[in-house]
Amino acid sequence: MIVYGRRSSINVQKVLWVLGELGIEFRRESIGGGFGGNDTPAFRAMNPNGLIPVLRDGDIIMFESNAIVRYLAARYGAGSLLPTEPHALAAAEQWMEWSQTTLAPPASALFMNQVRIPADRADRKAMADAEARLQTVLPIADKALAGKAFFAGDDLTIGDIVFGCLRWRLDKLDWKQPPMPNIDRWFAALKERPAYKQWVMVPVGRSPEEWAANEKLLG
Ligand SMILES: N[C@@H](CCC(=O)N[C@@H](CS)C(=O)NCC(=O)O)C(=O)O
Known part of the structure; x- marks a missing residue:
């Protein structure tokens, strides 16, 4: 592989x-x-x-x-990362799609303008719009996680992967996060997982220079 x-x-x-x-x-x-x-x-x-x-x-x-x-x-990972039980499979697929199509666009706009683009060229309006959008959509996911360990139930599935990667980056950016107690609990559990620690919890940086240095460091 x-x-x-x-x-x-x-x-x-x-x-x-x-x-x-x-x-x-x-x-x-x-x-x-x-x-x-x-x-x-x-x-x-x-x-x-x-x-x-x-x-x-x-x-x-x-x-x-x-x-x-x-x-x-x-x-x-059939039966684990990809659930075989239909309800869990549906939830896993749903949250993977939602993470990519609803969460990723504003998260990526914030990230690009705070990390990848030099501060003097950052698009302030795009950042404000992204922040407002995040404040609207994150509570939807927070509600869905109430009473559940992961998006599809008791176990980590593909429904957590895209969101989990975005969550780490969002945590490193400067913005006003809405209250999201269930996401916080889920995020704390992700941070205990060795594979998440190894591959996702990496330095992000706050400028193109820091980004380039981290990129080199990480390989
Ligand atoms: N939809 C594609 C997007 C792939 C993509 O945009 N990759 C970026 C990195 S995140 C890339 O290759 N950028 C050019 C580069 O790194 O040189 C996927 O999910 O794999």
Whole structure:
């Protein structure tokens, strides 16, 4: 098993975290960002988009982080990361989609403008809009987690992976977080998991310079 992608990428982190949870051995190549390597003919033969992550599992080569998460969970985590019980499966799939389509856009706008873009060029309106949107949507997820350990019930599933990666980054940004006691409890539990600690709880930085330094450090 080979993962192509730098550790600082949130999309790579999803895959690494899942591999860690499943106890799958793999090797990784630092590709993308300052490392480059994602615009070579060899890389584009694996992913014509020139983006990370790419997974190679035997003769299977694939891109799109959420598809990789689903593939790994189906092949190696059926009944755990990918629930087989229909209610849990429905919840896991639902929250994975919600995290990607509802939570990720404002979280990413805040992250880009606070970390990746120099402060003097940051889009203040986009940041304010993102913060307002987060304050609207996070309570929805908080309510859903009431009385549950994870989004699909008692166990970690694919429904927690995208949100879990975003949650770590959101925690490192400067914004007014709404009260979210259930998310806080869930986040505290994630922070106890060895694979989350290893692959997701990495330094983010607060400027393009800090970001670049962390990227180099992480590999
Ligand atoms: N939808 C794709 C998006 C992939 C993507 O945008 N990857 C970014 C890193 S998070 C990338 O490759 N950026 C170029 C680079 O790192 O050089 C996925 O989820 O895998």
